[in-house]
Amino acid sequence: MSLGLVYDEDYLLHEHTPTHPERKERLQYTMDQLEEEGLLADPDVSIVEPSMATDEQLSRVHTQEYLERLRSMSASGTGMLSVDTHVSAHTWNTAKLAAGGVATAMDVVATGTHDSSFVMARPGGHHAFANDAHGFCYLNNTAVGITHLQAEYDVDRVLLWDWDAHHGDGTQSIFYDDPSVLVMSTHQDGMTLFPGTGDARDVGEGDGEGYNVNVPLPPKTSDEGYRTVVEEVFEPIAEQYDPDFVFIEAGQDNHFTDPITDLGVTAQGYVSLMEHAVDAADRLADGRLVASLAGGYGIEGGLPYTNLAVIATLLGLDTDAIREPAVYEPPSYEPDVSDVIDRVKRVQSDYWSI
């Protein structure tokens, strides 16, 4: 199994404030772990240099007015899209490199250069809309990558599973009327977490009706709850949608050490999530899968292990010993997710046999 790991040191240039949860150390401890494990020198792993997103790629997703606003704000060296989403001199180019990184990952998998690809980029993108952004995001990396994939290759249907703890409101809005991208989001219930959206009743509109699946999970949901969701919602809908390509918005902030969310997934839980994603890609999409880092703010206790978990799973390596160090205690409480699953099934049964 060969993996293209999209990474560039320029992903470290963008900064909010020195103590902001979305800071460059998010990538550095993970890269340390991958380096020490020998994965960066592994013959099955290639570091793929991202291209910067082009104007054409960006304009498939974003309005010219918004792109110009973001560019000029960054050129001025300072600004804010929202109270926690800062713009600095490096923001514009780093965001374009992150969006371009997803497009590059699509290229290496679509052309068969690599079996799969993981994009180790920041800033994230799923809270970026066509004409605005918030939630530490600027450009919708995923939407830029998927629209690039569909424009350049013979790919009709893309299954997008956004497993970030936060609902991907920007991504949902961009593809809300588009049946060629099935957006499935598992996230901590919006009543308890930013951005507050992601209700199970939001199913898409127009031609896209029935191609948006939201699974809002109660706080503390951990490995067992996620497994149930995957088996009862994700897998049957994926099977019926029969995608040509699988994309994972890999938010690592479901981890129990994450300081800004309240879920209970472990590193082994992430192995299991990615195993299901790989299995779906293998069965339905000739194995074509790209994953991109989204959130994840447990810089020391979570990210090195969750990122290793998903990357090692993509590579088909032995993942049994991937876990958090014993100083971090995994949760013992598992909330009941059956009510949520029943609600999702009721809503989605208008569109899918579920």
Added chain:
Amino acid sequence: MLPGRATTKAWPTNGDAVIIGIDTGGTNVDAALIDADGVVSTAKVPNAETGERIEAVLTDLLSSHDVDAVDRVVVATTLVVNAAVQHRLPPCSNVLVPGTGLAPDRAFFGEENLVAAGGIDPRGRVTEAVDIDDRPSEPVTAITAKFSARNPDLERTLRETFDGGPTALGSESGAGLTFPERAATTVANAKAKPLFDEYEADVEAAVAATGIEAPIYYLKGDGAMLAAESMANTPAHTLRGGSAASALGLIALTGESDAVTVDVGGTTTDVTRVVASYPAVERAIPEGDVEPAYDGVVSRSLPYGGDTHVVVEDGAPRLSAERVGNAVAFGGAEPTLTDALHVLGLFTDGDRDGAATAIESIGTGAPEDVSQAILAAYVDRVADAIADLAVDETETLVVGGVLAPYLGDRLGKAVSVPDVVVPEYAEVAGAVGCGVARVSVETAVHVDSARGVMTVTSIGPEDVEAVEQGRRYTNDQAKSIAVERAREAATRAGGDPDAPAEVRSFDRFSVVERTEVAGQIFDAVARIEPGIEYSFAGGR
């Protein structure tokens, strides 16, 4: 004196100082006495890497020179590599502390592999205590923990727990290695330790017996040298040292900056490439039973040389890839490549009639024809290796070894390289190469000022020191700390603290704890630039 720290004489060499280079190969022990202006004298004694032969060559070399003027003795040895390819190194218990992460079998490089509990995180904190029930059962032991470059404690605890035979630690094996690479390298060092320790003691005694009081160094595979005590910590660094010596010597003797070099020995022929006045270097140098991740010169080491035995196969003469002794021309019993050169009148030293009789005894045709066939077979093989390493721009071939004057032009013609250079002292190129080497030790500095800890990894025991908690560094401050530490490491390894240094990689970021910046982490790797101390192009 701290362990792993050599005492050395003052640096740099004074005007009268001389350096002795000793190249011990399979056929001869070569020595050269050099100073800043060139080669002063040379000596060559046959065979065997023993203290006795070292003493003999030193006595010969110094017969008309003052031992007090000797500044240093630099040795290249093929002892470890020969034992590795002939499967004579001892089996090793490879003890791993893999912590959390990928399965430890990626680091299984021992004949026995034991996995201990325990863990260190990327910040160097012990997150799980070390524990193991098993005990190593092999004669030598390697101990490697994940992230031991950030904290050597777990490895040291295990060493004390075992209290056994020769043991190598990952944290003492050098900078810039990943966990699997460090394990492979540490196993190689553990396996090489008994052999090297014995040899080093012999060399030390031989040098002392000749009255020389200068420090002894060994050549690394990347062409830099290390004080004997540092090499004793990491004897796998001797791999490719012989090839490096040849390349450095041929560069120093010719001043060529871009070339392919060929050193024709008695047992082997070493082909290397020179780029920008230094041998091209590659990472990881597997040889026989060991696979250390150290740097080594890019080299094709062919098992053919002047003493290569000629055998008959399917009615035709063939090179046998083994040495059974000297050429008949020099008192041996079996026909060799050197004897064939005699028959062709290319080489005239020694017993010419004996050589002719030996070649005739092969019995596959007229001695001249047989000799031409033998020579052609040798040239073909070397030409393949040259072609393998040459690049489009290669216009120069530098040839060393006793037979260089007789083979150089033929090799050049075979690979269509127009410019063939056989320098004066070509026959002791490796020994000259030892004499012109410089100390260079890669040194990694990891500072975590939120924890208040600095670790410095080079060769030998890792330094763990306190730094001011919460301290912030500018890039320049951080880099200068790394350079300073690289100079200290080089000085400990016997090097020149004033030689040019370089920062090879650098990364710095803030540590945030409870929404406050609690300090910084920086990682820097620096070293004294490897290089050639003297160039003797044009002679004395």
